[in-house]
Amino acid sequence: MRVLFAAPARQWDEWAPALRNACPEIELCRDGDPAGFDALVYAPGYPEDGTVLDFSPFTRARVVQSLWAGVERIVTNTTLTQPLCRMVDPGLTRGMVEYCLGWTMRAHLGMHVYRQDGVWRNDVMPPLASSRNVSILGMGELGRAVATALLALGFRVTGWSQSGREVPGVDMLAGDALPKALSRAEILICLLPDTPDTRNLLDAERLALLPKGATIINSGRGTLIDDTALLAALNRGDLGHAVLDVFRTEPLPADHPFWTNRHVTVTPHVAADTRAETAAPVAAENLRRAMQGAPLLHLVDRKRGY
Incomplete structure (x- = not known):
């Protein structure tokens, strides 16, 4: 299972080991041909050049797993047709x-x-x-x-x-x-x-x-x-x-x-943060479900926005 880590580069060192430990079967990548990915793990701030991510080339992707609980910065993206799951960490x-x-x-x-x-x-x-x-x-x-x-x-x-x-x-x-x-x-x-x-x-x-x-x-x-x-x-x-x-x-x-x-x-947005060690198993479960065709966890309702 090839997964694109579509998140800011500063998060790689924290998240890559946690995701690989929780889901050893994945091939986690930072770049590559969009058509070759089975899933995306996404966080706002990607791409880092300030452009809006175009999801349309990810024709094989079965799920976009957000690393954030809030999805307001992605759910309105008109190119996003893949199932989107929010993080419940x-x-x-x-x-x-x-x-x-x-x-x-x-x-x-x-x-x-x-x-x-x-x-x-x-x-x-x-x-x-x-x-x-x-x-x-x-x-x-x-x-x-x-x-x-x-x-x-x-x-x-x-x-x-x-x-x-x-x-x-x-x-x-x-x-x-x-x-x-x-x-x-x-x-x-x-x-x-x-x-x-x-x-x-x-x-x-x-x-x-x-x-x-x-x-x-x-x-x-x-x-x-x-x-x-x-x-x-x-x-x-x-x-x-x-x-x-x-x-x-x-x-x-x-x-x-x-x-x-x-x-x-x-207080400077410190009430709660997504922690890689507790959130990675949630992401891993959804990646497995996507590959098995099983119901996804925490699937976003596009009309409601969450």
Whole structure:
């Protein structure tokens, strides 16, 4: 099985040994005749000359396996006719759970209040988790994992997705019930993908539905929130804080007002990363399935965009 590693060169030294170890039967290549490849392992940034990859010459390829969970930078490529699979990496999932859990606990306990300045602040006692409402927008693989971890700590969890598919222990809402999910969210966790339907989903009108003083944790996509509306709500005191890991432009420009706003915490897209050692077995399984004609894992729905 000949597989093209269609990813930036800097990733080769990390990924090539992991992929070969997980799938010893493959011949992993960095270049060659497109018509001679059975599959592609793809990551954004390829080709590195800034052009858009033309998938049409890969006439023999049975699958394009993305190394990223998000596929918004490839799914709109009109030359892509091969099956596209997104990456569902257990290491990435665990990283996202830990990130969301950590910042949720910081907001829940009000850890930012305890400045080490000699002032004895014991006038506010945080509630127990069982009295705190957390809403999660996006209940796919990541959202369900985050919800399960929060439930284990006793939080009251509301989930929202277009389908509203049931998740044990979570009060699931769907479609038009988004305002209800927002109105409950003392802490709001955003894990939605970037699609035409989700861009600017949290505009001024919807941000106004959040309880006063709510915290937003966005580790989904930077396009989900209207930046100007978010800053206005924070500066008015309608919202308490925003923890932002994803942005419309990355790296976030040094002069962006998020950096200097005391109600915003910027983290540099570190919530979760695809780890070669845990993701390579997932890619290997799909490569084998493609060659055997078996159903592929995590197949992307082109119409939905994920």
